[in-house]
Amino acid sequence: MRSSGLRTNRASAGHVCGRLSRSTVKTEHGGLGLFLRGLTGLDRETAAAAFDEFQAGKNLSANQLHFLNLLIDVIAENGIVDVGALWKPPFRSLAPTGPEALFSTDEVREMVTVLKTLRTTAVPSDTAQPDRIAT
16 A cells, blocks of 8 residues: 555554553544544545545546545545645645645635544544443
């Protein structure tokens, strides 16, 4: 698989063999859901489907499609992408000043919304995540 240039959480898979405390998973990885998503990535079809509404009814240019496909590939590999990464490599190779070079402000906002939704779906809600299992 092609490397995206972003630090992948899969590289930290060696930590799984050791002991990870709850606090480490929470503070360093954003919680168990984000930790696991980072280890496993996200199915590419699922990552692409997250952008279906974004693409609906648009005639994207070749450069826009290339950027979007790169974003989908990085999401598939890493499970999530932090919003700030859109202004860093590997995305800067396609849009040196950021995604606004290729997309309108509204389209960038839509993209950010999709990224935030993908992150949210990896985090269990507080009500569904008990602190302790009843014995």
